[in-house]
Amino acid sequence: MNILILGSGGREHTFAYKIAQSNHCDALFVAPGNAGTSQIATNVAIGVTDFDAIKTLVIKEEIGMVVVGPEDPLVQGVYDFFKADQSLKNVAVIGPSKVGAALEGSKERAKEFMMAHNIPTAAYEAFTAETLDKGQAFLETLQAPYVLKADGLAAGKGVLIIDNLEEAKQELANMLGGKFGDASATVVIEEFLDGIELSVFVLTDGKNYKVLPTAKDYKRIGEGDVGLNTGGMGAISPVPFADDAFMQKIEERIVKPTVNGLSKEDIEYKGFIFIGLIKVGDDPKVIEYNVRMGDPETEVVLPRIQSDLVELFMAVDAQTLDKQEFKLDPRSAATVMLVSGGYPEAYEKGKVITGLDTVKDSLVFHAGTTEKDGQVVTNGGRVIAITSFDDDFKQAIKKSYQNIEKLHFDRINYRTDIGFDL
């Protein structure tokens, strides 16, 4: 089968790496891809939301499966676009329908879904410009810190956590006044949950599911988890404190009701669910759903899956995931993200990356890279993820750092403390 991956980050290179290993994969395409995916697949310069260009490519290359990396095409309805088109409807699309993708596209929708299916989450209320006064009054009933969330997609910047009541009231007014454009036309205010975060990944065909490995990512730019938020500076899988008893709670209280809820609401959902959780005391509570894999979580989760990924995806498409065997590598995986100096604020591109072929015992996943005059150069804020395995996650991290010593580009930056809190 010919397969197309949509996206261009470390997540998509990791998908390409796993999919290229499958006997079911004949030709592999990535749109638009990066310098890493071009080594194992054919890159096509098409944007992930250019559905017409994607259609032309799928027909021309006789593609039988499309794996969607980022949320934008899902929230914009790429799944529905395929299913509504006579010439595309038999193509397997790995990703939820537009209605399913609203679990990430709208925080209010996600909260309503959790309430409807008794899934543990923070108490909340949603407000619009018309109900600003009520929103400010609601804030007065809560304890600090105050959690304000833009309803729509805001490139990971739409959540504000504020200590001071007056400031929170002002920010609510700013958000409803268009601080994040349409994305903050509705704002969800929720109870602050105090605990340690982790993410659980699920692959579902809409009826059956497999719980994939857990992961923890490190979002802040600075060591000790300080400074600006990034897309993610590193990740570890599995999460050491997610023991069997805790995982059982997650499966019974969160994963099953989520998948059953999708099925009860007749939502077509053939793809990944990324559940952001906080462990409050001994109990898991959901802070968010994403309808895709995480980045850099994918760089530690997928390499630990020993089963054939394309076979799993074929079973997702046929809704026979329950019949599929699922094998995991018991070792830990750790990844460290190399980023451009200045990221997540302004940074330069086009810096030559050296040392990539000297990496030993680690996997190199490209994120923001491209080729220029036969060289690999930086092309984004997050540039390269280095993933390593070991029985112990601390040893895995050490291997990544040993390899990073051999890599170079001008103004390279990375966190040296991935896993510090575990």
Ligand code: AMP
């Ligand atoms: P989200 O985009 O919903 O994942 O929120 C971004 C970050 O804000 C999360 O990774 C958490 O660190 C934090 N966060 C979100 N909701 C809450 C909450 N109710 N209580 C505490 N922290 C939260």
Ligand code: GLY
């Ligand atoms: N690393 C967080 C995300 O992919 O949303």
